[in-house]
Amino acid sequence: MRLTTKGRFAVTAMIDLALHGDNGPVTLAGISERQKISLSYLEQLFGKLRRNNLVSSVRGPGGGYRLMRPMNEVSVADIILAVDEPIDATQCKGKENCHNDQRCMTHGLWTSLNTKIRDYLTLVTLEQLVTSPKVKNVSVLQDLRAHK
Amino acid sequence: MRLTTKGRFAVTAMIDLALHGDNGPVTLAGISERQKISLSYLEQLFGKLRRNNLVSSVRGPGGGYRLMRPMNEVSVADIILAVDEPIDATQCKGKENCHNDQRCMTHGLWTSLNTKIRDYLTLVTLEQLVTSPKVKNVSVLQDLRAHK
DNA sequence: ATATACTTGATAAAAATTGTCGGGTATTGC
DNA sequence: GCAATACCCGACAATTTTTATCAAGTATAT
Numbered sequence: 001m002r003l004t005t006k007g008r009f010a011v012t013a014m015i016d017l018a019l020h021g022d023n024g025p026v027t028l029a030g031i032s033e034r035q036k037i038s039l040s041y042l043e044q045l046f047g048k049l050r051r052n053n054l055v056s057s058v059r060g061p062g063g064g065y066r067l068m069r070p071m072n073e074v075s076v077a078d079i080i081l082a083v084d085e086p087i088d089a090t091q092c093k094g095k096e097n098c099h100n101d102q103r104c105m106t107h108g109l110w111t112s113l114n115t116k117i118r119d120y121l122t123l124v125t126l127e128q129l130v131t132s133p134k135v136k137n138v139s140v141l142q143d144l145r146a147h148k
Numbered sequence: 149m150r151l152t153t154k155g156r157f158a159v160t161a162m163i164d165l166a167l168h169g170d171n172g173p174v175t176l177a178g179i180s181e182r183q184k185i186s187l188s189y190l191e192q193l194f195g196k197l198r199r200n201n202l203v204s205s206v207r208g209p210g211g212g213y214r215l216m217r218p219m220n221e222v223s224v225a226d227i228i229l230a231v232d233e234p235i236d237a238t239q240c241k242g243k244e245n246c247h248n249d250q251r252c253m254t255h256g257l258w259t260s261l262n263t264k265i266r267d268y269l270t271l272v273t274l275e276q277l278v279t280s281p282k283v284k285n286v287s288v289l290q291d292l293r294a295h296k
Numbered sequence: 297a298t299a300t301a302c303t304t305g306a307t308a309a310a311a312a313t314t315g316t317c318g319g320g321t322a323t324t325g326c
Numbered sequence: 327g328c329a330a331t332a333c334c335c336g337a338c339a340a341t342t343t344t345t346a347t348c349a350a351g352t353a354t355a356t
Contacts, residue, residue: 003151003265004342006314008258015254027331035254038316043333060324061330076261106163106183109277110156113224117151120268129257154343175303188345195305208352209302 001118007080009037010045011129014079017055018071018130025057025064045083052082071127077118079126149266155228157185158193159277162227165203166219166278173205173212193231200230219275225266227274 013031020026028046032039046065049055054074055065067074161179168174176194180187194213197203202222203213215222 001151002153003149004314009315011261012254012258015257019254025331029331040317041315044315047333057332058324059322059330059332062325063323063331065332106160106167109163110160113159113272113277114156116272117265117269121265124261124264129261152343173303177303186345188347189343191305192344198304205304206352207302207304207350209354211303211352213304 001077001080001114001121002084002086003080004084006045007084009035009041010049010079010083011076013037013042013045014049014054014067014074014126015129017065018067018126021067024062025066027064030064048083049079052078054078054082067126071130072125074126075122076124076126076129077121080121081118149225149228149262149269150232151228151265152232154193155232157183157189158197158227158231159224161185161190161193162197162202162215162222162274163277165213166215166274169215172210173214175212178212196231197227200226202226202230215274219278220273222274223270224272224274224277225269228269229266 012035016031016035017026020030028039028042031037032042046055046057050057050065053068056068057063057065160183164179164183165174168178176187176190179185180190194203194205198205198213201216204216205211205213
């Protein structure tokens, strides 16, 4: 799970798509103008989103993109994983040549944390982002986690 | 809050430092060999960690780095924020020229999510990572979150 | 004291990633 | 047919990540 501007742009674009998807497909040109993301970049991002079955495309006039699943079945993790190829911060890439226990240990610790972050972002759906109070700049997910 | 290999390397290095800090300062050369991170890169990372008061340095033979705070007072968020300069994914960088409500809205939503991720990583301390069962490759933080 | 090895600290360079621009082709509604 | 739109590609600049190189400080032995 990597978290960079690339993933942020993808999340922002998906939110825009979710918000404007009521009247047929949404054009990338529209998203580009509203969100100030370059059209070329959006094309790259939506190519990946489409190949990951998060959106579907309609060509020709009146065409554009549609969400392929209901908003409550699309998580932030889905979006980020679709556009941000996961990278491997460990040196022993799954190989069995890790003789030094210490090394494997810390790597294991890290990958565990990594899993936790992904699990957390899996809980946040597009629907939650879209249906939150819009005008307030407060936290979207304040009530998501039980112990707070 | 950005999450890249840079931050991962920093977390891994800090875990290594916490594990080997019992017998005086830990050298970057040692961390480099154990974790397979280039010495030069570690030098840069620890420069930032030092400037953020997460570690202190001792020069000369027998020197190295020490944790500056107890392990339970160092969070993963602390480490990542120290080395990974936060970037601004919004286009209207705090300016008031955001006439399009739609744009500001999604930006607000994103920054909220961003805050949530940071809050989450703030709960994970170095101590939790280090004292977790070492040999198992299972999740480190399985019991951290109440509703699971 | 002085040399020497060890180590941090700083800067430059190389590699990888991110983002933009421009050109094209394919598809489809009108 | 025409125009709107997705889709694909290559080139490029900007940024970030990673490595390489050099300089400076300091404990220790001699």
